[in-house]
Amino acid sequence: xxxxxxxxxxxxxxxxxxxxxxxxxxxxxxxxxxxxxxxxxxxxxxxxxxxxxxxxxxxxxxxxxxxxxxxxxxxxxxxxxxxxxxxxxxxxxxxxxxxxxxxxxxxxxxxxx
Amino acid sequence: xxxxxxxxxxxxxxxxxxxxxxxxxxxxxxxxxxxxxxxxxxxxxxxxxxxxxxxxxxxxxxxxxxxxxxxxxxxxxxxxxxxxxxxxxxxxxxxxxxxxxxxxxxxxxxxxxx
Numbered sequence: 001x002x003x004x005x006x007x008x009x010x011x012x013x014x015x016x017x018x019x020x021x022x023x024x025x026x027x028x029x030x031x032x033x034x035x036x037x038x039x040x041x042x043x044x045x046x047x048x049x050x051x052x053x054x055x056x057x058x059x060x061x062x063x064x065x066x067x068x069x070x071x072x073x074x075x076x077x078x079x080x081x082x083x084x085x086x087x088x089x090x091x092x093x094x095x096x097x098x099x100x101x102x103x104x105x106x107x108x109x110x111x112x113x
Numbered sequence: 114x115x116x117x118x119x120x121x122x123x124x125x126x127x128x129x130x131x132x133x134x135x136x137x138x139x140x141x142x143x144x145x146x147x148x149x150x151x152x153x154x155x156x157x158x159x160x161x162x163x164x165x166x167x168x169x170x171x172x173x174x175x176x177x178x179x180x181x182x183x184x185x186x187x188x189x190x191x192x193x194x195x196x197x198x199x200x201x202x203x204x205x206x207x208x209x210x211x212x213x214x215x216x217x218x219x220x221x222x223x224x225x226x227x
Contacts, residue, residue, distance in 0.1 A: 002156060042115065043157075043202065043217040056214075090156050101147060102215075104156025 003027040004105035006091050012111045013081065021076040021108045023091030031097045032074040034066060035090040037107070043090065049074060050097050081112045116140045117205050119218035127226050132190040134221050136203030139184065143205040143216075148177060148188050151200045151220070160201075161188070193225045 004025045013019050025032065034046040048056035049068040063085075065077040074091055088109050092102040118137045126132040136146075144165035149157035163170040163177045163186070170177050176189045190197055203218040 002158065004156070040219065042117065042219050043204075045215060092156070101159035101162065104149075104158065106154060106156050 002103045002105065004091060004093055004103050006089075006105035006108050008108060009106065010109045010111075012113060013078065014113055015081060015083070017081075018077070018079040020078065021089055021091075021110075023074040023076075023105055025072055025074075025091075025093040025103070025105075027093060027095075027103060029093040029095050029103070030071055031094045031100075032068060032071070033092040033094075033102065034064075034074065034076050035092065035104075037088040037090060039087075047076075048097065055097065078110075081110075083112050086110055086112045114139075115219075116143075117203055117216045117218040119201075119203055119221050121221050122219070123222040123224070125224045125226055126193050128195060129192045132188075132193045132197065132223055132225070134188040134190075134201050134203075134223065136186050136188075136218055137184060138186075138205050140205070140207075140216075141184070142207040145206045146177070146179060146186050147204045147206075147215075148175075149202040149204060149217075151202065157202055190223075193223075195225050195227055198223060198225045 007022045031050045036044045046060045047066045052068050067075040088107045090107045091105040094100040094102045116139050147162040148160040150160045151157040161172050161175050163179050179186045200220045200222050202220045206215045
């Protein structure tokens with residue numbers, strides 16, 4: 001238990017569906033992150049929020065839409081996804097964005113059919 | 114173009130022996146390096162880090178070595194224990210960017226044989 005929870009743990013959705021992934025951290029951290037892990041590929045950083053402000057968007061397609069209503073919660077809204085978006089989506093948090101290790105949640109295994 | 118490479122996808126080591134996991138990087142701006150460990154169905158957990166002002170950092174059974182001229186780092190685990198069986202990720206960043214530019218390798222699956 002790292003103090004970072006993610007729901008749901010597994011999600012199957014069609015290409016026309018709209019769904020959201022949720023992440024919550026109970027560590028009092030100020031920065032939160034979304035990562036994508038595809039098979040046999042490195043973890044890819046998608047979005048970074050620092051004090052609720054988005055500070056990084058690594059050229060992520062607009063069908064992924066992040067939302068950070070406060071420092072403890074992070075959402076990833078999904079719509080019109082493609083089968084190649086099937087992956088493990090990991091949320092992480094850290095005290096700050098520089099010099100602090102990140103604490104990861106268990107991930108959401110997403111399958112797009 | 115992968116800036117952080119872990120060329121061994123898997124490694125098997127006898128319990129009690131030393132496990133050595135390797136990582137190479139190409140970006141000379143990287144000056145902060147981390148190792149994460151991941152068990153199945155869990156997120157990665159931070160293991161140990163090193164900044165480029167040092168060439169070695171030790172924490173219990175885990176030691177990370179950094180060779181800046183070769184752009185290479187390694188994680189040594191000694192003695193290896195069955196609970197060390199996991200996937201190990203190397204990650205790197207520049208101190209000016211921190212976690213906003215953290216780049217991960219593809220991971221090495223370590224199996225400790227009892």
